[in-house]
Amino acid sequence: MNFYALLVGINKYPGLPAMRWLQYCHSDVKLLQGYLEEPETQAPFDKVSIRVMTESLGEQDPGLMPTKDNVVAAIQSHLGQAQPGDTVLFYFSGHGAREKTSLASFAREELDGHIGGLVMHNFADKTLSNPGQTVLADKEVRYLIREIAKKGTEAKPVHQLVMFDCCHSGESTRAVLGDFPGGSRQIEREPLPARKPEEFFFCANDASLQQQLVQGASLEKLLPEGEHIMLAACREVELAWESGGNGAFTRALVDVLRKHRGEISYHELHSRVVGRMRFVQKDDESKDRRQTPQFYLQTPSQSDRYRRFLTNQQLEQTSGGTLEFNEEEGEWRLDLGALHGVPIQPASPTGVQVYPAGKPAEAISGAIKHVFPTYSTVDLFGYEPDRSQSWRGEVTAVLLPPMRFAVSGDADAVTWASAFFTNKLAAAATKSLSLVSLQDDPEWVLRIQGDMAGIVEPGPVALPRVQASVVKGLGKWLEEGLEVQYEFLRHIARWSQLRDLQHNGVFEAPEARFAHPNYPVDLRAFVYDPQTQTEKPLPVSGKSIMVDLTPKQPVQYVRFELVNRTPQELFVSLVYMPHTFGFLTKGKIQLMHKAQLGLGPMKEPSMEAGQGHVQSSRLGQTMPNGQIYLPFRTGAYIESDNWPGIQEYLKLLVSEVPFDLEPIHMDMLPGPGDQTKSRFLAIDVPMDSPIPKWELSTWSLYITNPKYEPVS
Numbered sequence: 001m002n003f004y005a006l007l008v009g010i011n012k013y014p015g016l017p018a019m020r021w022l023q024y025c026h027s028d029v030k031l032l033q034g035y036l037e038e039p040e041t042q043a044p045f046d047k048v049s050i051r052v053m054t055e056s057l058g059e060q061d062p063g064l065m066p067t068k069d070n071v072v073a074a075i076q077s078h079l080g081q082a083q084p085g086d087t088v089l090f091y092f093s094g095h096g097a098r099e100k101t102s103l104a105s106f107a108r109e110e111l112d113g114h115i116g117g118l119v120m121h122n123f124a125d126k127t128l129s130n131p132g133q134t135v136l137a138d139k140e141v142r143y144l145i146r147e148i149a150k151k152g153t154e155a156k157p158v159h160q161l162v163m164f165d166c167c168h169s170g171e172s173t174r175a176v177l178g179d180f181p182g183g184s185r186q187i188e189r190e191p192l193p194a195r196k197p198e199e200f201f202f203c204a205n206d207a208s209l210q211q212q213l214v215q216g217a218s219l220e221k222l223l224p225e226g227e228h229i230m231l232a233a234c235r236e237v238e239l240a241w242e243s244g245g246n247g248a249f250t251r252a253l254v255d256v257l258r259k260h261r262g263e264i265s266y267h268e269l270h271s272r273v274v275g276r277m278r279f280v281q282k283d284d285e286s287k288d289r290r291q292t293p294q295f296y297l298q299t300p301s302q303s304d305r306y307r308r309f310l311t312n313q314q315l316e317q318t319s320g321g322t323l324e325f326n327e328e329e330g331e332w333r334l335d336l337g338a339l340h341g342v343p344i345q346p347a348s349p350t351g352v353q354v355y356p357a358g359k360p361a362e363a364i365s366g367a368i369k370h371v372f373p374t375y376s377t378v379d380l381f382g383y384e385p386d387r388s389q390s391w392r393g394e395v396t397a398v399l400l401p402p403m404r405f406a407v408s409g410d411a412d413a414v415t416w417a418s419a420f421f422t423n424k425l426a427a428a429a430t431k432s433l434s435l436v437s438l439q440d441d442p443e444w445v446l447r448i449q450g451d452m453a454g455i456v457e458p459g460p461v462a463l464p465r466v467q468a469s470v471v472k473g474l475g476k477w478l479e480e481g482l483e484v485q486y487e488f489l490r491h492i493a494r495w496s497q498l499r500d501l502q503h504n505g506v507f508e509a510p511e512a513r514f515a516h517p518n519y520p521v522d523l524r525a526f527v528y529d530p531q532t533q534t535e536k537p538l539p540v541s542g543k544s545i546m547v548d549l550t551p552k553q554p555v556q557y558v559r560f561e562l563v564n565r566t567p568q569e570l571f572v573s574l575v576y577m578p579h580t581f582g583f584l585t586k587g588k589i590q591l592m593h594k595a596q597l598g599l600g601p602m603k604e605p606s607m608e609a610g611q612g613h614v615q616s617s618r619l620g621q622t623m624p625n626g627q628i629y630l631p632f633r634t635g636a637y638i639e640s641d642n643w644p645g646i647q648e649y650l651k652l653l654v655s656e657v658p659f660d661l662e663p664i665h666m667d668m669l670p671g672p673g674d675q676t677k678s679r680f681l682a683i684d685v686p687m688d689s690p691i692p693k694w695e696l697s698t699w700s701l702y703i704t705n706p707k708y709e710p711v712s
Contacts, residue, residue: 002047002086003310004079007033008066008118009054010094015124024242025093026054028165028250032091035254041262044311045087051078055121066094068120068136072201075144082148084156087310093165093247095119099131099192104216106139114191115139118166131192132199142223143202149226159312160228165247166240229266229304230296235598235658238290249293252276257309259390260357265315267305267663268322270295271335272390275324275375279658292658302586302665319429320394323354323378325387332366332385334393337374338696339664342395344371344503351396352378356389368395370691374659402434403493404441406458409448413471413478417448420482432493444492446485453481454672455488463641466492466581467670488669495581495666499649505695507566507654514602516565521572521599521654523699528557528629535559535627543699545650547632549706557629559620560591560650564599564613571658572597574617577649582668585661591630591650593618595661634705637672642711645704655694 009029011022029052035041042048051064051074058065079088098114101107106115117137128134145160152158197203202223203210212222233240233249241248256272257264264272270293279292297305308315321336334352338344350371355363366380378393385391407417421435436442438458444465447456454468466488469481507520516522525538525545538545538558547556564570576584576591585595592615600613620630638646653659 001045001311002082003042003045003049003089004082004086005036005048005050005089005091006071006074006078007050007052007089007091008071008094009052009092010066010119010121012055013095013119013121013123015122015126022094022242024246025165026056027245028093028247029054029091031246031250031254035257036089041310044313049078049081058121066121068122068134071118071120071136072140072144076147079148080151082151082158084151084153084158087159087161087312088148089161089163089310091163091165092118093250095123096164096166097123097131097135097192099135099137100194102194103197103213105213105219105222117141118164129195129199132195135192137195137200139219139223140200140202142225145228146224146226149228152227157227159310160226161231161310162228163231163253165233165250225298227299229299230294231266231270232294232296234291235294238292241291248277248291249273252293259388262309263315264309265306265317266295266297266309268318269309270660271322272324274660275322275333275335276326278326278328295660295662297586297662302662302667305663318357318392320392323385323391323393325385331369332378332380334368334376334378334395335374336393336395337372337376337659338501338503339373339498339659339661341497342368342371342376352393353396354378354380354385354391354393356386357392363394366393372657372659372692373653373655373694373696374661374664402431403443403489403496404434404436405444405446405455405489406436406438406440406442407446407448408438409453413448416478417446417453417482420479421486424486432497433489443496444489446482446489448478453478453485455485455492463643464672465579467672491666491669492581495577495583498583498651498664498666499577499698501696502698503694503696505654505697506693507695509565510567514565514567518565520564520566520570520695521652522561522563522565523574523650523652524561524563526559526561526627528559528623528625528627530557530623533624535625543697545699545701547701547703549632549634549704551706554706555631555633557620557623557631559627559629560617562592562597562599562615562652565602567601568656569601570599571655572599572615573651573653573659573661575651575653575661576619577651578668579646579648580668580671581666583651583664583666584668585665589619591617591619595665596659632703634703634707635671638705639707641672642707642709643705644708645702648701648703650699650701652697652699653694654696656692657694 007029009025011025013021033050033052036050053064053066053071053074055065063070075090079090082088096117096119098116101115115137117131117135120134120136122128123134124130125134145162148158148160197210197213203213233247244251252273256269273293277291277293279290306315306317307313321334323332323334325332336342343350350368352366352368353363354366364383366378369377369379407414407421418435425433425435442458445456445458445462447454447462448471451470451472452468453471454464455466456462456464469484471478471481505520509515509519525540526535527538528535547558549556560574562572562574573596574591584590597615599615602613616627617630618628620628622628634646
C-alpha cells in the first residue's frame with residue numbers, strides 16, 4: 001500500500017495588489033508536511049511520496065510553480081501513480097473564486113448558479129485567459145478525482161482525500177476580489193466572468209464531452225463523482241481565518257492528528273476540529289468570524305466515515321462522544337445533542353461522565369449545560385481537564401423512553417422468543433426497547449406465524465411493515481430469524497425517537513413587519529398538473545400535508561419550498577422520513593440540495609408569498625416549467641394489502657448555528673415480502689453570550705391509496 005500526496009500553498013499572487021496576498025499558506029503546507037513525514041504516520045505504507053508546490057519552490061524549479069497547468073499535471077502524473085488500495089491526498093491552501101457560468105449542466109447544481117475554483121499563482125496575469133488558464137474549477141477537480149478513482153477496483157478502491165484551507169471551501173470555492181477582511185483568506189465575493197466550454201481542460205481534447213456539456217447533459221452523466229473524502233475549512237458562505245502563523249483549520253487538524261497519533265477516524269477528526277472552531281455569530285462584532293469545517297463523504301457506505309485517517313482501515317466505533325475545549329468561547333463541547341437523544345429540557349440536570357480517551361476508570365462527573373441539535377456544552381463544576389490529552393464524554397441519564405413491543409404466535413415460539421429478547425435487552429448498552437405483553441398496549445408486535453416471523457402493527461388488521469424472516473421450529477433457525485427482527489426493532493425505535501422529537505420555537509420576530517404564522521421558516525408545498533404544465537399550492541393544515549391519489553390520478557408531482565422569514569441567516573434542514581423507517585439526509589434520496597442549507601435573511605419583509613429567501617426541493621424530475629417535482633405513488637403491497645394510505649413525515653430543523661445531520665442518516669428497511677428497499681419509497685428517486693436559538697418540528701405527510709376499498 002503506497003501513499004502519494006500533493007500539497008499546494010500560495011501566498012503571493014503577482015497579478016493582485018500585495019495587500020491581497022496571503023501570509024500563512026506556506027506555513028500550512030510545512031505543518032501538514034511535517035506530520036506526514038513523521039515515521040509513525042508513514043509506518044502503514046510501503047512507499048511514501050510527497051510533492052510540494054509553492055511559488056518560492058517554483059522560483060528554483062519551474063515545474064513546482066503552482067500554476068494551473070502545473071497543478072493539473074502534478075495531479076495526473078504524481079497522484080495518478082496510485083494503484084488499487086493506495087492512498088492519495090490533495091491539499092490546497094490559498095485563494096479561490098466564484099465564476100459565472102451559462103452552462104446548464106453546472107448551473108443547475110449550484111445554489112447561486114455559479115461554480116467555484118482554486119485560484120492559482122498566475123491569476124490576473126494579463127497575458128492569460130482568466131479564469132480558464134488560471135483557476136482550477138471545482139468541476140475540473142471533480143474530473144481529476146474521477147480519473148484517479150478509475151484506477152481502483154471494487155474490492156480495493158483508491159482511497160482519495162482532498163483538503164482545502166481557504167474561504168468558502170465547503171463548496172471548493174473561495175472569493176478573490178473586493179474588500180480584504182484582515183486575518184481571513186478572502187479577497188472578493190463577486191463572481192469572475194464565465195469561461196468558454198473549451199476552457200475547461202477536460203473538454204480541450206474530448207469533443208464528445210464538450211458536446212454533452214454544451215447540450216446540457218446532467219452533471220452525473222457528464223462528470224460522475226469518484227470515491228473520495230473532503231475536509232474543508234468552512235462553509236461556502238464563510239471565511240477561513242488565519243492566526244498564530246497558520247490557517248485556523250490546518251492548525252486544529254494537525255493538532256488533533258498528533259494528539260491521537262493518527263489513530264482517529266474521519267468522523268471523530270471532523271467532530272474534534274469543529275469543536276475547536278467558532279461558529280456562533282455575535283451581534284456586536286464588526287466582522288463575522290464564524291468558521292465551520294466541512295466533511296463530505298462520497299463512498300459506498302455511510303460507515304466509511306469511521307475509517308482511519310489516511311489508511312482507510314475500519315476503526316471500532318467508540319462509545320460516548322468527543323469532548324473538546326473551545327478557547328474562543330471558553331466552553332467544553334460534547335458532540336452529542338438532541339438528535340442523539342440528549343434531553344432538551346429535563347426536569348433535573350442531565351449528568352455526563354468525562355474521561356481521558358481509553359481511560360474510563362478516571363472519569364469525573366459533570367452536567368449538560370445547554371443542548372443544541374448535534375452538540376451540547378458541558379459544565380465540569382470548576383474541574384479543568386488536561387488539554388494535552390484527548391477527552392471523551394458519556395451522557396449518564398436515560399435519554400429517551402424505550403419503544404414497547406410484544407411477541408405473538410404459537411405458545412412455544414413465544415416462550416422461546418421472549419427468553420431470547422429478554423437476554424438481548426439485558427445485555428444491550430442502550431435501552432431503546434422494552435418487551436411487554438400484548439395487554440400492555442405495545443407499539444409494535446413481532447408475530448411468529450408458521451415458518452415466518454415479522455413485525456406488524458398491533459390491532460385486528462395487523463398489517464406487516466417490514467420484511468419477514470424465515471424461521472423453522474425452535475432453536476438455531478428461530479434465533480437467526482429473531483436476530484434480524486431484533487435489529488429491525490432497534491432501527492424502528494431510533495426512527496420513532498427522531499420522529500417524535502420536538503423543540504418548540506423560541507424565535508420571535510424583532511418587528512411586526514417580519515411576523516408570519518410560520519415564523520421563522522415557512523414550509524410550503526406545490527402540486528404540478530402535467531396537462532396544464534402549471535402548479536398550484538398544496539393545502540397545508542397546521543403541520544399536515546395530504547397527497548390525495550385517485551384512480552384517475554394515481555401519481556401526484558409535488559415539490560417543497562423553505563422560506564426564511566427572518567432578518568438573519570439561518571441553518572435549515574428538511575428531512576424525509578418514509579414509512580419504511582428511513583431518515584434520509586444524504587445521497588440521491590435527500591430532499592434538498594444539501595442536508596444542511598444556509599438560508600439568507602429576508603430582504604423585503606412581507607406577508608406576500610415569495611418575499612423571503614427561498615430554497616426548493618431538488619429531488620425528483622424536472623418538468624417543462626423548470627421546477628423539480630417528486631412523483632408520489634403507492635407500492636404494490638400497499639394496494640394488495642388494502643392499506644388506506646401511507647403515513648410519512650417531514651422533519652424540519654431550524655437553527656442559528658450549523659449542524660451535521662449526515663451521521664444520523666438512516667437507510668430504509670426492506671418492506672414486506674422479498675422486495676428491495678427502493679420499492680417501498682413513495683418517490684421514485686463565553687457563556688454570557690446569547691444562547692443560539694433552534695427549533696425542531698415534525699410535519700405529517702399522508703398519501704392516500706387510490707385503490708383502497710373501505711371494509712364494512
